[in-house]
Amino acid sequence: MAEAHQAVAFQFTITPEGIDLRLSYQALSQIYLSGLRSWKKRISRIKNRVIKGVYPASPSSWLFVFIATLATMFTRSDPSMGLIAKIQEHLPVSSRSLSVQGQALVSVLVFSTLLWFSLILLLRSCLKLLLSYHGWMFEQHGHVSTTTKIWVTLVRLLSGRKPLLYSYQSSLPCLSVPPIKNTLERYLESVRPLLSGPGFQRMTALAGQFEKTLGNRLQRYLKLKALWSTNYVSDWWEEYIYLRGRGPIMVNSNYYGMDFLYVTPTPIQAARAGNTITALLLYRRKVNSEQLKPSRVPGTVVPLCAAQCERMFNTTRTPGEHMDVLQHWQDSEFVAIFHQGRFFRLWVYSAGRLLSPREIEYQIQRILDDASTPSPGESRLGALTAGDRVPWYNMRKQYFSSGVNKRSLDCIEKAAFFVTLDDDEQGMKGDDPAGNLDRYAKSLLHGKCYDRWFDKSFSVVVYRNGKSGLNAEHSWADAPTVAHLWEYTLATDAFQLGYTENGHCKGEVERSLPYPQRLNWDIPEEVQEQISVSLSVAQALADDVACHVFPFRDFGKGKIKKLKTSPDAFIQLALQLANYRNRKTFCLTYEASTTRLFREGRTETVRSCSKESCAFVKAMESGEGVEECRRLFQLATNKHQNLYRLAMTGSGIDRHLFCLYVVSKYLGVESPFLTEVLSEPWRLSTSQTPVQQLELFDMKNHPDFISLGGGFGPVADDGYGVSYIIVGEDMINFHVSCKRSFSETDSRQFGAQIRQALLDLLSVLSPAKTEVSHEQDKKQQ
Structure with a gap:
């Protein structure tokens, strides 16, 4: 019951002398730090919105325009062609409250701001027009025309020095209908x-x-x-291609990504999970702060749309009667874990800070060591996401819309992503390396048909021998977006975070961390019967795939x-x-x-x-x-x-x-x-x-x-x-x-x-x- 104690910020008793408050300063401190982190993220988002809103200009360019306009006024020239004087005439201030010089300064300020916004729109239109040019793509390799050389120079000039992840979005051309x-x-x-x-x-x-x-x-x-x-x-x-499909999304829609071919950075399952989860959360931080560099066509200055990154984390495809819905939450401070038929919620932040890889490994090991058994129907609950969509919708609507089932389902669907701690061992090594690779691919594509949550934007799989991989839902994004995420995760895990000589994650452990929260379920017989039906449908599909x-x-x-x-x-x-x-x-x-x-x-x-x-x-x-x-x-x-x-x-x-x-x-x-x-x-x-x-x-x-x-x-x-x-x-x-x-x-x-x-x-x-x-x-x- 450690998590219950952590949830109590204060206690009080009523005595003859009045109310006796006993505050838990540690809990209040964590609440304060967590709130501080939320406010920092809000401020960061507001800052990024401002930077994106004025792109390809920068916020500091406004000051340059204002000073330049003001300087021309002192030289007795009027770059506004009388507009500043017109603005001054219509200022809603009296001469008593503001001097003539003050009115002139406010007029210059208003004109400079309007001029700045006009220049931003002009620059953005020019960049959009430049990015609509595709003649460079049809030129013979090694033979660049003068037109394309000029075009490249202009795109570089208008692109700014450090664009954010979404800076180019408003400058990208719209797709036109071909004849x-x-x-x-x-x-x-x-x-x-x-x-x-x-x-x-x-x-x-x-x-x-x-x-x-x-x-x-x-x-x-x-x-x-x-x-x-x-x-x-x-x-x-x-x-129509994804969300209206009523058949299984497992195999038919979802796809997979694999680990390194020849190397497993550590054979310790908990350690590999610790570094992998950390790397994914670091990537999420870069996405949220827009510090990822915008993707470009390889070898060129041409940016690619980054809209698919918006729903990468905290996203779930929820079943509907006629059409599924993609639900996305702004942020979540936990991941959902599946191990030996049980579901857990693992908080990855403490007092507003991201847990260290070693701390996440410590928490994962607690889950691996947990000897509790699954509740009735829990072990194969994930099969509902692997079978046909309409039965899953009916079960979700009737049995998972309130009470303990809704709370537990919310934990999975609102999690940053889903993690499976698989009991199997996978990889190329062994007496049959070719066959092992084939089995490894099948495992990532569908697993046991109930040990992945196929509705999540992506599910990470960490095997008992330290091998890893992921399964991604297709409707929210295409493979290059997920591949970019997985490349960063593998490289950060192996080369940036690394492991100790004993194969454990690096970092210190605060052993007072609350235990991972076991999710509770109340699954009636009707749901268990549908789980069996969905599992049989999914199993037949999985067995048919080679x-x-x-x-x-x-x-x-x-x-x-x-x-x-x-x-x-x-x-x-x-x-x-x-x-x-x-x-x-x-x-x-x-x-x-x-x-x-x-x-x-x-x-x-x-x-x-x-x-x-x-x-x-x-x-x-x-x-x-x-x-x-x-x-x-x-x-x-x-x-x-x-x-x-x-x-x-x-x-x-x-x-x-x-x-x-x-x-x-x-x-x-x-x-x-x-x-x-x-x-x-x-x-x-x-x-x-x-x-x-x-x-x-x-x-x-x-x-x-x-x-x-x-x-x-x-x-x-x-x-x-x-x-x-x-x-x-x-x-x-x-x-x-x-x-x-x-x-x-x-x-x-x-x-x-x-x-x-x-x-x-x-x-x-x-x-x-x-x-x-x-x-x-x-x-x-």
Whole structure:
């Protein structure tokens, strides 16, 4: 009952002499310090709002404008062209209360402030106009035009010296609606290699009919939405693709991130949890204070939208009858912990200060040593978040809306994030390293289906042997945002916080800390029955997923760049080659691209299977000569890079067609063309997880501290999900997933085909190979 004593700030008794107050000064001190911390955070937020509000100017620039205006007045010149005199005439003050000089000074002050605000709006408009220019992206690598050089200089001048995390938000351009004719032309071009002659003619006719009849009507509504909203795609994408889904979000939506491949910084579970929790909270502090540097397109001055960071912590997806809701709280001073079927609340602040890593380890160890048993129904309660959404909504509404269940559920949903202390051991080491990696990925993707809280924005998993990872809910953000968080966490854990020689966290321990609070539940039989049903649904889904993770170390982006091609385009063509060998045919391919060049941008689809990529693959498989393969490879990579650039700059295909489809549903009209387009299965879904903070990792002195990246489940029942991360110059890590229920897909087999395709591409494109081929041709002649 230690926590009960800590909650009492004072006690009183009534005596014949009056009321006797017995104050607990320690408790009152903690209340004072906690309140002080809250006020400091409020002041910091107000300060940041002011700085962002005047960006790209600075608050101090107001003083410069005021002094400059005042100086011109002393030289008997009037930069206001009579406006200062007009302001002075209309001042609501009398000459008795304010001298003529005072009135003039106030007039200059008002004019300077108005001039300053006008300059801010002008600078912001100029920066927004500059960031709307995307010509730089379409220029050939190494050949920068004079226009782009001037543009880069202007963007740097207007960006200021130290922008905050959200400083660029009001200067980012809005996503515009592309012409419907262009979208339909690009769509037909993308499906041309996938359809037979009659099939393509039929689809061309449907597209033409759509454009002439319903399309332009839907387009007008969409343009109206684009004028009114910040981003015409993002809110509908979040709602209809994620929040309206009524099936399990586990596997189908949530994705995972893995620990270092070769290194586990400490084998002590509590210590690893202590440092990991600390690193995540330090990242949250940077987000709240906006001290994180704004993300940019790699190698450029172009900023990316940071809106997704706003809901990173203290966020939960709560179930609804027809649609889920994302709930976000301003702040929370605790995390939710799951261990051996029990839930705990761990306070991570004491007297207004963040606990040290050693103190958090100490508290985690208390949870690990706790011998209490789960209450009835508690151990598998998390299965409700893994199963179908409507039953979870019904249970939550009926049994978790009041009393002890509501209080405990609030602790989980309002927590900064969720932590699972897993009893299993994971990692690559052992007699079967390849199989161990596959099991590690499956564990992070779904666990036991009840030991993760899949509704939380992200759940951290720390295994018994010190290995870690995370599972992220998809609706609030995309993988690059979570990857940035996880990169910082891994680097801070290993290189900044560190461990003692015995593997424990560093720092001192205040042993008077209250015990972690065990959450109490009253779970009736009806809820326990639904838990069993949800668990069976989730378990069937989890058992059907096959994951394969493999590090490719034969070569990396270093050798690929020597071929003067994009590493991403190279890998995508290797995936096309592997897929063709696997299926003996081509399929619709999804590659995720970002649209964060625009405000509140999320993703767009790059249709990687193109006419050019198919021609190259066929040439490879038919044994065409090296020169012809290289020529077709160059055409295919150029096409892929152009498609990627179009997607990034708002000229993609799929988000536009998706929004047109949503408008048609609102209007209650049917479009055979849109219905067919939106029902096409993505049998190959791919995504690259870029390394965004190379400066955090010392690849020379610590080459073993290599991230494995993360992965996701297959999008189609008869398809593959492929995620990859390019690490350093010599390594690419792949994550492959598929469904076991479809007999023709095999994640391990497809992984082997990806590996072979990469080797075959390098063999054909290598200059040495070309020289040998030339010599052989000469000898034959």
